[in-house]
Amino acid sequence: MSSTSTPTPTATRWPALLLGVAIGGFFDGILLHQILQWHHLLSNVDAVRDMRTQVLADGLFHALMYLIAAGALVALWRRRRVLDAPGVGRSLWAQALIGFGLWHVVDALLSHWITGIHRIRVDSPDPLLWDLAWFAVFGVLPMVLGWLAVRRGDTGSSAGGRRAATALAFAAVVAGPVAALPTGDGDQVMVLFAPGVSPVAAFDALARVDARVRWVDRSGGLWAVSMKEPRAAWRLYGSGALLVSNSAVALGCFSWSKAL
Structure with missing residues (x-):
């Protein structure tokens, strides 16, 4: 008498949970660090x-x-045969929701309240109110919705597993390039000079590309400038710039930074 194991949605639990955590982190970074x-x-x-x-x-x-x-994507790929099992689609979405909420719960506990390295709105006169609202809407609510979906059981068709896996993988893969897109603000350019480039040398380099200084940080390394021809900003790399926001090698939060 032989027996065969039946794939169950629980096999994809951890990959889906980690995908939800990653998507939650990307959501936090793109929205709070960059856009807002x-x-x-x-x-x-x-x-x-x-x-x-x-x-x-x-x-x-x-x-x-x-x-x-x-x-998470590698682990999910290795479990791809399980994706055709009934109920996997619902399980993937449920675990991803739990992971998404879990990220925001952990971030609130560790970053906002225990270590205090940042708050949701550091410039707010009442930062705790923003922390609690974010904690409830993007932390507790997704976790509760995911838990309720898990409680409904693993019944369902076998058609949704691959669609859910594809959608979650697409969201995780696309989030990275979106984080690296510049703002599209054609007038403002952020320039980060390497350590060792003096403020005088940086100012001279900016003057050579006809840049008007709008703001400079206290270290003299980061400059926000206005340029009539932003495409000429790439020339700043020859004068000690590490990153220029409107250039092809600008990255992440730096690309979205603006002068206050």
């Missing part, structure tokens, strides 16, 4: 004043999300 610019990862760390370090920390955060997403 409510905080950086280390906004409330007094010892970190250099914008280079702030940008580096945000970049490392996104790199961690890439690693989590990549590991």
Whole structure:
């Protein structure tokens, strides 16, 4: 008498959960760090004043999300035969919702309240209100919805597993390139100069490309400028620039930064 194992939705639990965590991290970074610019990862760390370090920390955060997403996608691919089992589609969405909410719960507990390295809105007169609202809407609510979906059981058709896996993989893969897109603000260019480039040398380099200074951080390394010809900004790499936001090698949160 022989027996065969029947694939169950539980085989995809951890890959889906980790995909949800990664998507939650990308969502946080893209919306809060870049589009709304409510905080950086280390906004409330007094010892970190250099914008280079702030940008580096945000970049490392996104790199961690890439690693989590990549590991989850590899694990899901290895379990691809399970995707045709009944109920897998619902299970994938449920676990991804739980992971999405879990990221925001962990971020609130560790980053907002225990270590205090940032708050949802660091410039708010009542940051706790924003923290609690974000915690409830993007943390607790998705986890509850995912838990309720899991409680409904694993019944369902076998058609939704591959569609759900494809949609989640697409969301995770696309989130990275979206994070690296520049703002589309044709007038403003953010320029990050390498350590060792003096403010005078940086100013001279910007003057040579007809850039008008709008803002400079206290370290003298990060400059927000206006340019009539933003396409000429690539020439700044020859004068010690590490990153230029409107150029092809601009990255992540730096591309979305704006002068206040």
